[in-house]
Amino acid sequence: MFKKVSRDPVHSEIYLYPLEILVADTKVVQRLRFLSQLAGATMVYPGATHTRFAHSLGTMHIAGIYARNLFDDHSRIRLIRLAALLHDVGHGPFSHQFDDVVFKKYGYEDGHDEFRDRLILEKLPEEMKRVYNTYNSRLKRAVEEDVTKTVGDLPIEEAFQEIAKRVVEIFRGEETGSVDFNVIQGPLGADRLDFLLRDSYHSGVGHFAPMNVDRVLRNSLVRVKDGKEILCYHVKVVDNIYSILFSRFMMYKNVYFHKTSRAADLMIQEMLSYACEILNLEERLKDLDEFLELTDYSILKELEMKGDERVKKLINRFKNRDLWKMVVERPFSAEGFDPSELSLSAAQNLIDRIVENIRSVLESGDVEDEDKKILSDICERKDDYFRIDTPYKLTIFHPDEFLQNNVFLYDPGSDEVLTVDEYVKKYPAYKLMVSNMIQIVRIYVTEDVREILYRYRVVPEDGRRAVTRW
Missing domain, CATH: 1.10.3210.10 (Hypothetical protein af1432)
Known part of the structure; x- marks a missing residue:
């Protein structure tokens, strides 16, 4: 052919x-x-x-x-x-x-x-x-x-x-x-x-x-x-x-x-949030011909032409790789329940703790004048400074993934069709390969205030020290 x-x-x-x-x-x-x-x-x-x-x-x-x-x-x-x-x-x-x-x-x-x-x-x-x-x-x-x-x-x-x-x-x-x-x-x-x-x-x-x-x-x-x-x-x-x-x-x-990578993804998400109204995406999604015109390039170009100064600043930062910075990372791993149930509340709690720590530092009076302005601004505009990221859950080898998709193992010696879970029980050594779900929680800042946050020790220690590449 x-x-x-x-x-x-x-x-x-x-x-x-x-x-x-x-x-x-x-x-x-x-x-x-x-x-x-x-x-x-x-x-x-x-x-x-x-x-x-x-x-x-x-x-x-x-x-x-x-x-x-x-x-x-x-x-x-x-x-x-x-x-x-x-x-x-x-x-x-x-x-x-x-x-x-x-x-x-x-x-x-x-x-x-x-x-x-x-x-x-x-x-x-x-x-x-x-x-x-x-x-x-x-x-x-x-x-x-x-x-x-x-x-x-x-x-x-x-x-x-x-x-x-x-x-x-x-x-x-x-x-x-x-x-x-x-x-x-x-x-x-x-x-x-x-x-x-x-x-x-x-x-x-x-x-x-x-x-x-x-x-x-x-x-x-x-x-x-x-x-x-x-x-x-x-x-x-x-x-x-x-x-x-x-x-x-x-x-x-x-x-x-x-x-x-996730910092860039979060900035893309914010640009798309602006695009919803500025580019009238709700109506354009109703027309498949309009949808077919939407590409990575067209979205950025249209936003640059039609967006206000705030939108243009965000796009310019993205194009110049001036990305948001991570200040806290927390991985959750749990057996018996979905860790994503905790992720958002845990992330918000981390932000609240940072802001609470900043207020304590400000009340102490032991702050340089220029730093005081920045720390006060972070407290007053915390929603502008902080962004939460809870990416998809991670797992290595989870038997349910195969069972839910109706995918099995086959043993020709015994002519048996086995679920992955059944196979693991039959050969316990493979239990080591089965992992629980891991949920990652990160906090990013939209302006690079990491140095001042670390200098005054307002970031929870266990979060600040996270240096993984999740």
Whole structure:
């Protein structure tokens, strides 16, 4: 079958077949060239300027290896690869920061997943038709051949609509933990495997991702449990699975949740908060054509043109890497409950303690005049000075993650399908690999007043001394 090759620094060569070429050429996918993969982390790792477009191609590539190992069905393999290619199209500018601010503000509970499905169903078929009409006769015939093998002998426009529906059905498999969904976005799905390989490569920390991905993919298999297909992994690759999950932990600890990466992310979130009103994002989200025009670059440019001095100052600081500074970091780890339940109250308590300590210092009278002005201003405008960050929870190997996604281990010796928890109980040595959830709480200051805060010892000692790279 006709194919094109995309050269890739992570996977060497990525093949694209006719339908994939067509979908990749649509505006729905090409827009991903202008969405950064790592947002704030680029301020710490200057090589990490790769895009969601490159990641989407890599995810398609890994999903294809998975699917060919599991199935001997052209249609199923092609649709899985297309779903992998399209899995990120619903992201807004700065990706997860847009989720946390804009989608959340306007009540889009499923955030970029909701917009992904809308774009695939409402925009993708017409975009496929537009691009198809620009192709030469050779490429058109190749697309038609691929279409017939994938959805049958349908009129081309009807076929494009059918493909869109079937791709969205794969994503809706998240609710039931379908095999096809887990191949793309499960605990060991193509999405996760590519972003770990790609992000570590571009960040210059490839030593955090020494993963034998091929071995895990080769030892994936489909079994039937309670009358339903499930995705399993041969028990002999448990150590390889642990290596992947540990790599994920190290990437979150050192890259995604790096204290300076998160400072940049928080500033992006504040810029997006301003953008909601200034750029009328609520109305623009209602129009998918308007949404497709939103990119990292367009948001910053529009804000610079339309924002007031406060907004322009924030953008200028961001562009010049004059970032907010961390003053307190606290990790929480607990067994039996979700540590995020404590995080916000703990963070607010830390700020209250800092302000209380400042007031005590001011009352003592033993403060230089210039310092007194700054400390008094911090007390009066604490909401302007302090920012709370409680990033996502971290874990290394949590059995529930697999169980909730309907992913299992398979022992051919006993012909048993096992949950990860059952396997750990059977082989207690692996109990050491199972971790509790860790929640990180950090306090940042929007102006660099760290020196004066430390000089007067107003920051709680155990928080001040935190120097990890979470």
